[in-house]
Amino acid sequence: MNGFAGKILRVNLTERSIREEPLDAEVTRQFIGGRGLGARILFDELEAGVDPLGPENKLIFLTGPASGTMLPGQTRFIVVGKSPxxxxxxxxxxxxxxxxxxxRAGYDACIVEGKAxxxxxxxxxxxxxxxxxxxxxxxxATGPTDDALKAEVGDPNAWVACIGPAGEKLVKFACIISDKHRAAGRTGLGAVMGSKNLKAVVARGTRPAQVANPDxxxxxVRFLLDQAKNNPGQQNLGKYGTSGGIPTLNAQGILPTKNFQAGDFAxxxxxxxxxxxNTILTGTIHCQGCPVPHDRLVDMKDSPYGPIDGQYGGAEYETIAAFGSLLLIDDLVPINKANEICNAYGVDTISAGTIMxxxxxCFDRGIITEKDTDGIALKWGDARAMLAMLEKTCRRR
Ligand code: SF4
Incomplete structure (x- = not known):
C-alpha cells in the first residue's frame, strides 16, 4: 500500500503486550491523515464516559501518507486521546x-493502552x-531525558517524544515534547502519557517510505522548494519566524492583549x-527537508531572569502572544525564559500563558489575592511574578 507502512502497533502497558495489526486501507481513504485515522480509532475503541487519566483512555501516535517521504513539511506527527x-x-x-x-520504523500508528x-x-x-x-x-526534564534515551539506545539519530515533570504530575495542559523544543502541545496529552507511566517513545527507522511515483x-518537491525560495512570505518566515506577523496583527486589532480585553498592545x-x-536571536532551526528555517533559537548564558538554555529553542508567535501581549509584558527575555520553562517541564505554552x-x-479584579497565589502579586506586566507562578504551576505547587 503506497504511502503507508501498512501496520499499526498496539501496546498494552498493563499486560506489557505488544502486537502488530494490519492497517485498513479503506479506513485510511475515508479518514484522511493521522488526525482522521486517530479520530476514527478513538471513536471505535473508547467507551463513553472514560476517565481521560484512567487506564481505559488510549494515547495514539500517528503519521500520514506523506510522512517519511521527501516532501517538505512531512515530518509532523499527530497524537490523539481523550483530553483531560x-x-x-x-x-x-x-x-x-x-x-x-x-x-520508517514500520508503523503508521502506535496505540498505547492501559497503565504500566x-x-x-x-x-x-x-x-x-x-x-x-x-x-x-x-x-x-525533557532535555536530559532526550539525551539519556539517545545514549541508552545507542543511536544519536533516534527521535524521542517524551514528557517532563509536568506530564508526570498530571498537569492538565502538559504536553509531549520531541527534540527538546518541539511540542505536541494542545489538549493535555502529556498528562495522559503521564497517567500511563509512559515517559517516552523512542523511534528509529531506516526503511524508506514507499511512494507510487517517485519521479x-x-x-x-522541486516545485515546492522553488516556491519557498522565491516567495517573500516564506522568506520573511525564515527571517523573523512566526512572530514576524505581530505588527500586522496589532494593526488589525487582533493581537491577543490583556486577557483578550484588547486587540492591540502598546x-x-x-x-x-x-x-x-535584531536582538536576542542566536540561531534558527528547520525540520528535515524543509527550506524554511523558521524555528527560533535563543541561548543566553545570563539575563536578569537567569540563563536561557538554547536546547529548548526560542519562543514562537503563540508563546510570545500568550506570555507577552496577553499579560502586557513587552520584553522578549522573560518570554523566552517562560518558553524554556514550559519546554523543560513539558507544558503547553498557549494554555500556560492564557491561564496566567x-x-x-482575577488578581486585578480582587477575585484572587496574594493569599491564593502563595504571596505572588500577579500584576499585569510583571514578568518576575509570571515566571514564579509558572514554575509553581509546572510543579503543581
Ligand atoms: S521548519 Fe517549520 S515550516 Fe518547516 S516543516 Fe518544520 S515546522 Fe514546518
Missing part, C-alpha cells in the same frame, strides 16, 4: 522527525519493539519577530 483538559477529543500536532522515524505499574519507555527500531524501564528518567513526487514592536531577530492571563485578570 476538555473531556472531549484531544489532538496535538508536532514538528521534528519523530513521525518520519515511526513510519512502573515508569517505562517504548523503543521502536525497524519493526523491533520493546518496553524498557524508565525509573531513572522519572522526574527528569513525479520529486517534481512536486509594546507590540518590542515583542515582534523582527525585534527578536486569566489569573492576572
Amino acid at each position: 483538559l476538555t473531556g472531549y477529543f484531544g489532538e496535538a500536532n508536532c514538528s521534528g522527525s519523530f513521525g518520519s522515524e515511526l513510519k 505499574s512502573t515508569p517505562v519507555y517504548l523503543w521502536i527500531k525497524d519493526g523491533a519493539v520493546e518496553l524498557r524501564d524508565a525509573g531513572k528518567l522519572w522526574g527528569m 513525479r513526487l520529486r517534481g512536486v 509594546g507590540f514592536s518590542k515583542i515582534s519577530g523582527e525585534h527578536m531577530a 492571563a486569566w489569573a492576572m485578570e
